[in-house]
Amino acid sequence: MGNQQEESNGKTLIETLTKRFTCKRYDPEGGVSDEDFATILEAAHLSPSSFGFEPWKLLVIERPGLVDEIREQAWGAKRNADRTVVILARRDVTAESAWVHHIAHDVQGLSEADEQARRETFAKFQRDDLHVLDNERTLFDWAGKQTYIALANMLTAAALLGVDATPVEGYNRDGLEKLLAGHGLYNKDDWGISVLVQFGVHDATHRPVVKTRRPIEEVVEWVR
Numbered sequence: 001m002g003n004q005q006e007e008s009n010g011k012t013l014i015e016t017l018t019k020r021f022t023c024k025r026y027d028p029e030g031g032v033s034d035e036d037f038a039t040i041l042e043a044a045h046l047s048p049s050s051f052g053f054e055p056w057k058l059l060v061i062e063r064p065g066l067v068d069e070i071r072e073q074a075w076g077a078k079r080n081a082d083r084t085v086v087i088l089a090r091r092d093v094t095a096e097s098a099w100v101h102h103i104a105h106d107v108q109g110l111s112e113a114d115e116q117a118r119r120e121t122f123a124k125f126q127r128d129d130l131h132v133l134d135n136e137r138t139l140f141d142w143a144g145k146q147t148y149i150a151l152a153n154m155l156t157a158a159a160l161l162g163v164d165a166t167p168v169e170g171y172n173r174d175g176l177e178k179l180l181a182g183h184g185l186y187n188k189d190d191w192g193i194s195v196l197v198q199f200g201v202h203d204a205t206h207r208p209v210v211k212t213r214r215p216i217e218e219v220v221e222w223v224r
C-alpha cells in the first residue's frame, strides 16, 4: 500500500501519460526552458541499462542549420522544435572492450578482480544467453534497445513538465550517419544512430492525432 504522496504520484503519472501525445507540429515561438530541458536530459542520464554499461550518448543539436540538414535525412522529424536530440548507441559493448573497462573501472569503481568476474559473467550472458554476439547488427541492436529506455524516460519527463515531444525513428540511417559522422560528430566505429527525439511547444492551431490504444485486457494477460 502506498502512502498518500505515492497515491497522488500514481494519479499524476497516469493523467500525464493519458494526456501526452506525439507532437506533429511545433510552435515556432517555442519556449522550453533550459531548466526543463536539463531535467529531461537528467532523466536520460539516470536511466537503467543492462549491467549498468550505459551504451548511449546524446547529441544535442544546437549548431545553426544542422537541424535542417538532419530533417533532410529524417522525414519523421519536425521543424520548429526547440531541441533536437540524436541518441547514439555504442557499437562495441563486449566483455573485452575498452568501453566495458571504462564503465567497470572509471564509473563503477570495481576492483580488478571484480571487473574480471563481471566481464566473465557478461561474456557468457552475451554469447550463450541472449546471443547478442551473433553479428555486428545483433550487438548494435542490443545497445539500441537500451537507448529506448532513456528515450522513454525523456518522453515521460517531458510530459510531466508539460513539454511537448516527438520520438523520431523516421530517418534514413545511411544518410543520417553519413551526415553526422561527416560533420565529425562521432566516430562511426564506436557509435551508431539509434533514435532521435525532439522537444518544444505544440502549435495550438494544429489538432493532435487522436490517441488510440488497444484495451488493456488485450495487452495484459494474467498468468495464474
Ligand SMILES: Cc1cc2nc3c(=O)[nH]c(=O)nc-3n(C[C@H](O)[C@H](O)[C@H](O)COP(=O)(O)O)c2cc1C
Residues within 6 Å of the ligand: 020, 021, 022, 023, 024, 075, 076, 077, 166, 167, 168, 169, 170, 171, 195, 209, 211, 212
Ligand atoms: C520509437 C518511436 C518512433 C517514432 N517515430 C516517429 C516519427 O519519426 N515521426 C513521428 O511523427 N512520430 C513518430 N512516433 C510517434 C508514434 O507514431 C506515436 O507515438 C504513436 O502513434 C502513438 O501516439 P501518441 O504518441 O500520440 O500516444 C514514434 C514513436 C516511437 C515510440
